[in-house]
Amino acid sequence: MSTGTGTGTALAVRGLTVRYRETVALEDVTLDVGAGQACGLVGMNGSGKSTLFRTVVGLVRAQAGSVEVLGGSVAQARARGAVGYVPQQDDLDRDFPVSVRDVVLMGRYHRMGPTRRARPDDDRAVAEALARVGLEGLAGRQIGRLSGGQRQRVLLARALAQEARLLLLDEPFTGLDVMSQAAVTEVLREIVDAGGSVLVSTHDLSVLPDLCSRSVLLHHRVLAAGPTADVLTPANLARTFGLDPATGRVPTRGGGSR
Numbered sequence: 001m002s003t004g005t006g007t008g009t010a011l012a013v014r015g016l017t018v019r020y021r022e023t024v025a026l027e028d029v030t031l032d033v034g035a036g037q038a039c040g041l042v043g044m045n046g047s048g049k050s051t052l053f054r055t056v057v058g059l060v061r062a063q064a065g066s067v068e069v070l071g072g073s074v075a076q077a078r079a080r081g082a083v084g085y086v087p088q089q090d091d092l093d094r095d096f097p098v099s100v101r102d103v104v105l106m107g108r109y110h111r112m113g114p115t116r117r118a119r120p121d122d123d124r125a126v127a128e129a130l131a132r133v134g135l136e137g138l139a140g141r142q143i144g145r146l147s148g149g150q151r152q153r154v155l156l157a158r159a160l161a162q163e164a165r166l167l168l169l170d171e172p173f174t175g176l177d178v179m180s181q182a183a184v185t186e187v188l189r190e191i192v193d194a195g196g197s198v199l200v201s202t203h204d205l206s207v208l209p210d211l212c213s214r215s216v217l218l219h220h221r222v223l224a225a226g227p228t229a230d231v232l233t234p235a236n237l238a239r240t241f242g243l244d245p246a247t248g249r250v251p252t253r254g255g256g257s258r
């Protein structure tokens, strides 16, 4: 397990409340991700995981609370390219004629200045990122001609090329085959071992004990947070996913479970 060796806090969320009109997505959420730590984020569909990520990267505005990234504001972190974000839904236009390499190079934009001319360092970072996700052979391929799992790995490569100190990954294992899942897990472990920080949401609880020293269970509010082994209890998971606490199954209307 990667327990992390770093010190300090990479992400500090305090009393965060986010609403979309009448929908409360997050309410009074407080959590920390330490430097050199991987933290799992677990919650059912619609529990607010993506909203949390989008707030941390400045795409969504909070109604209350605060977010501190690497000791500064969200805007400062964004300007420095300090946070890498791998969204759940890919934001890539499949018809747009850009290559895999071009997409990964976007992770370097904050370093490249207004001309956006790639320097040898940028080329090297892109090549390394593609190799780490096993896509080195597809650098020249148009993005629209990739499978869903390959596109997912391109998004991870983009975040790796960014050399961000905090990485946010929204369901990065969805749609990946077993080998790709293992490869992505290994890459994330390497990042943590090198002192980086990772917040990763997943429905696949089996990856958490090996990857994440801490986990947070979310249902708009934080239901439980702490060392992964302490948090992933049947009772906590039942509360998180709305299951019958006695049986761990989906409750029926009559009060039993199936």
Ligand SMILES: Nc1ncnc2c1ncn2[C@@H]1O[C@H](COP(=O)(O)OP(=O)(O)OP(=O)(O)O)[C@@H](O)[C@H]1O
Pocket: 020, 023, 024, 025, 043, 044, 045, 046, 047, 048, 049, 050, 051, 052, 088
């Ligand atoms: N742009 C939006 N406008 C209005 N409501 C939204 C918007 N985005 C999300 N919501 C609502 O906010 C709540 C939290 O959604 P969010 O996408 O953060 O959940 P999630 O945990 O990431 O879900 P999933 O596991 O399905 O990806 C849900 O009730 C959702 O319907």
